[in-house]
Amino acid sequence: MSDTKRFLYVNRKAPHGTIYALESLEVVLIGAAFEQDVSLAFLDDGVFQLIKKQATTGIGVKNFAPVYRALGDYDVKKIFVERESLEERGLSEDDLMEIVHEDDEEEEHNSIEIVDRARMAEIMAAQDVILSF
Amino acid sequence: MSTLHTVNKSPFERGSLASALAHALPGDAVLLIEDAVVGARAAASKTAEMMKAAMPACSLYVLGPDLSARGIPSTDVVEGVTVVDYPGFVDLVAGHDKTQAWL
Numbered sequence: 029m030s031d032t033k034r035f036l037y038v039n040r041k042a043p044h045g046t047i048y049a050l051e052s053l054e055v056v057l058i059g060a061a062f063e064q065d066v067s068l069a070f071l072d073d074g075v076f077q078l079i080k081k082q083a084t085t086g087i088g089v090k091n092f093a094p095v096y097r098a099l100g101d102y103d104v105k106k107i108f109v110e111r112e113s114l115e116e117r118g119l120s121e122d123d124l125m126e127i128v129h130e131d132d133e134e135e136e137h138n139s140i141e142i143v144d145r146a147r148m149a150e151i152m153a154a155q156d157v158i159l160s161f
Numbered sequence: 162m163s164t165l166h167t168v169n170k171s172p173f174e175r176g177s178l179a180s181a182l183a184h185a186l187p188g189d190a191v192l193l194i195e196d197a198v199v200g201a202r203a204a205a206s207k208t209a210e211m212m213k214a215a216m217p218a219c220s221l222y223v224l225g226p227d228l229s230a231r232g233i234p235s236t237d238v239v240e241g242v243t244v245v246d247y248p249g250f251v252d253l254v255a256g257h258d259k260t261q262a263w264l
Contacts, residue, residue, distance in 0.1 A: 040180065040264070048264075072180055149184040152261065153162055160262040 033156040034065045039074035041161065043093070044084060049077045050092050052161035057095075060102035067155075068099075071110035071148060074161075075117065078109065078124045078140070093125065100129030100139055107139045110148050165257040166191045169264065172200035172208045181263040182211060187218040190253055192245070198227040203239045216241050224250060 037056050043049040059066060070078055077096070084091040099107070107127055114120060127139040143151065152158065166185050172178035178193070178200055185191055193201050200208040201223040212221055221242045228235060228244065235244045245253065254260055 038261070040177075072176060145183055149186055152184055153164060153186050153189075156259065158164075158259060158261040160264050 032063070032065055034067070034154065035059060035157050035159065036067045036069055036152060036155040038069045038071070038152070038158055038160045039077055040072040042073040042076040043082070044087065044089055048161045049074075050090075052159075053092055053095055055159065055161075056099070056104060057102060060104055063103075066104050067106040067108060067151065068104065069108045069110070069148060069151065071113045073113075073117075075109055075113045075119060075124075078107075078127075079119070080123060080125045097125060097127050099127060103129075105129040105137075105139050106141070108141050108143050108148060108151055110145060111142050112145045114142070162259075163188045163190070163257045165189070165253050165260045167260060167262050168193050168197040169195040169262070171196045172211075173205075177263040178208065179211060181261075182215045182219070185215065185219045190220045190222060190257060191215065192222040192224065192250065192253055193242075194224045194227055194250075198223050198231060198233060201228070201238045201242055202233060203237060209239045212239050212242060222249070222253060 037052055039049065039052050041048045082091055082093040121142050124140060128136045129139050130136055166181045166189060168178045168181050170177045178197060181191055203209050222245050223238055223242055225235060225244045225246050238244060
């Protein structure tokens with residue numbers, strides 16, 4: 029279908045302190061209904077959005093982190109996390125939650141791909157539309 | 162496929178300008194607007210060096226009305242950075258395939 033566009037949602041802020049992370053996730057879920065070619069990018073403080081075991085009861089806000097793991101059900105299968113952003117914050121892939129999607133044979137695949145900064149720049153350049161959060 | 166990157170936060174407060182410059186590819190443009198214009202002053206050596214390193218592969222711009230609003234004369238701007246007005250901003254948006262905001 030020629031009117032399919034490549035959409036990239038760029039996430040650069042830590043969760044919970046501001047509304048950006050939750051709003052981004054909401055827009056991704058709404059956008060998923062339009063059958064576009066969707067990718068998510070997490071860089072800078074945005075990498076904190078995907079950290080395992082977030083527990084928000086103590087600050088009285090909804091913990092939306094488990095929703096990321098449902099993205100596969102919405103056909104969102106490409107999640108790029110920038111390696112340098114993780115390293116600068118003393119994080120590694122092991123600190124991230126597991127996000128998978130199923131292929132047509134119901135086989136599970138990892139949705140998260142760790143990419144370096146140069147590759148992230150290429151991914152951004154290849155998009156038709158970039159939505160920033 | 163070239164991109165116009167806009168930055169609207171002070172580089173002394175946040176890393177948005179550094180991130181934008183680190184992800185801009187040759188042929189892209191980076192435009193400083195709103196509070197980001199405080200980073201365009203040549204006298205601020207750290208941010209000035211960062212911008213000079215990005216040129217000439219990328220073209221750098223700063224929005225004049227935001228400079229004026231903050232009392233920064235265009236003569237204080239880093240050499241090679243082009244001061245544009247609002248119509249110039251529109252031309253930049255129209256002249257690139259897409260715009261990416263570094264919030």
